[in-house]
Amino acid sequence: MERIPLPLSAAAPIPGDSRGAPSFDGRPGVADRFGRALRDLRISVTDRCNFRCPYCMPAEVFGRDFAFLPHDQVLTFEEIERLARIFVGLGVGKLRITGGEPLVRRDLPLLIASLSSISSPDGSPVDLTLTTNGSALRPLARPLARAGLGRITVSVDSLDDAVARSMNGVDFPISRVLDGIAAAREAGLSPIKINTVVRRGLNEASVMPLARWARDEGLILRFIEYMDVGTANGWRLDDVVSAEEILSMIDAELPLEAVSANYRGEVAGRYRYRDGSGELGVIASVTRPFCGDCTRARLSADGHLYTCLFAARGTDLKTPLRDGESDTELEDRIRAVWAVRADRYSELRSEATDRLPKVEMFALGG
Ligand code: SAM
Ligand code: SF4
Numbered sequence: 001m002e003r004i005p006l007p008l009s010a011a012a013p014i015p016g017d018s019r020g021a022p023s024f025d026g027r028p029g030v031a032d033r034f035g036r037a038l039r040d041l042r043i044s045v046t047d048r049c050n051f052r053c054p055y056c057m058p059a060e061v062f063g064r065d066f067a068f069l070p071h072d073q074v075l076t077f078e079e080i081e082r083l084a085r086i087f088v089g090l091g092v093g094k095l096r097i098t099g100g101e102p103l104v105r106r107d108l109p110l111l112i113a114s115l116s117s118i119s120s121p122d123g124s125p126v127d128l129t130l131t132t133n134g135s136a137l138r139p140l141a142r143p144l145a146r147a148g149l150g151r152i153t154v155s156v157d158s159l160d161d162a163v164a165r166s167m168n169g170v171d172f173p174i175s176r177v178l179d180g181i182a183a184a185r186e187a188g189l190s191p192i193k194i195n196t197v198v199r200r201g202l203n204e205a206s207v208m209p210l211a212r213w214a215r216d217e218g219l220i221l222r223f224i225e226y227m228d229v230g231t232a233n234g235w236r237l238d239d240v241v242s243a244e245e246i247l248s249m250i251d252a253e254l255p256l257e258a259v260s261a262n263y264r265g266e267v268a269g270r271y272r273y274r275d276g277s278g279e280l281g282v283i284a285s286v287t288r289p290f291c292g293d294c295t296r297a298r299l300s301a302d303g304h305l306y307t308c309l310f311a312a313r314g315t316d317l318k319t320p321l322r323d324g325e326s327d328t329e330l331e332d333r334i335r336a337v338w339a340v341r342a343d344r345y346s347e348l349r350s351e352a353t354d355r356l357p358k359v360e361m362f363a364l365g366g
């Protein structure tokens with residue numbers, strides 16, 4: 001396998017106890033060993049999914065007898081809300097609900113209602129969003145919006161029905177996902193973002209139709225490089241369609257120019273159409289890693305804290321929480337984990353990292 005060049009993290013380590021240490025964004029919070037603040041939390045509400053996308057939960061591996069988490073091991077809504085409040089107290093300003101497929105979790109709007117009532121210590125609202133495969137959005141978009149969800153991201157890998165059906169692994173028609181997006185729009189969720197994973201040999205031909213569609217519909221499209229998350233998807237570098245390749249495909253038909261990032265830590269490289277007709281993003285975590293700006297933590301459905309998408313293990317927060325630890329004790333626990341964080345997997349990706357054990361993406365929250 002070809003070795004990928006390694007850019008270095010931008011920030012310098014902060015020595016000693018990072019309690020209250022300034023981070024690269026200068027705002028209060030907890031900083032890790034590279035000065036990266038804890039600003040985003042992805043909350044996985046379930047490890048289950050009704051799809052079997054080959055790049056995430058290939059059907060051959062995740063068959064009928066696959067042992068998902070037993071229900072009593074999954075955090076309750078009350079436990080999620082309590083932990084989310086603690087994370088927000090530590091400086092998190094953005095909560096993303098994910099999974100597995102978050103919409104398969106029963107009564108999800110109740111969780112959204114409780115999370116949308118959380119505000120930051122300075123009184124500013126927390127940015128609450130959700131990533132879904134869109135299959136159950138028609139009935140749920142309105143209840144989610146009423147519960148306080150502002151915006152949403154829907155994963156769409158192709159507009160071609162045959163390609164979409166094979167990429168979701170369960171023959172699910174694209175028309176129902178598109179109807180779910182229409183329901184999200186009717187419910188007032190805005191903006192609507194679209195995530196597209198591009199995997200060589202599967203959906204390169206879907207790139208241009210998706211770009212045109214998103215531009216015409218006013219949707220914010222983000223192409224994601226196929227990543228080596230987990231170990232079940234049989235990832236190979238040759239299957240990655242690079243951001244550069246995706247952008248040049250689009251630029252040849254619809255000329256693009258780069259736009260500067262909205263904020264430090266934004267993972268998508270932003271581009272706009274030169275004719276002013278819209279924007280798109282590329283998440284180039286394989287060919288242009290952005291670990292230096294990574295401010296994300298993940299809370300898995302069974303209450304483990306992960307400090308990197310490629311982590312081999314997490315820190316159990318569920319046990320101390322269920323054993324009766326106070327908010328302050330839990331906060332100290334989270335602070336201690338983040339203070340020693342030194343993750344930069346994508347910057348170090350190589351043949352050696354390929355062989356490391358990794359938790360699957362659906363399990364730790366994509
Ligand atoms: N089930 C929901 C969905 O598909 O939107 C949320 C969870 S899913 C794990 C979150 C995002 O991760 C999706 O946009 C999905 O396309 C992306 N994803 C999953 N496996 C990936 C991989 N191997 N490389 C890049 N992105 C991946
Ligand atoms: Fe399910 Fe999302 Fe993974 Fe596809 S990417 S298998 S929809 S969790």
Ligand code: SF4
Pocket residue numbers: 285290291292294295296307308309310343344345346347
């Ligand atoms: Fe963040 Fe880990 Fe991804 Fe780097 S590899 S950007 S540290 S999640």
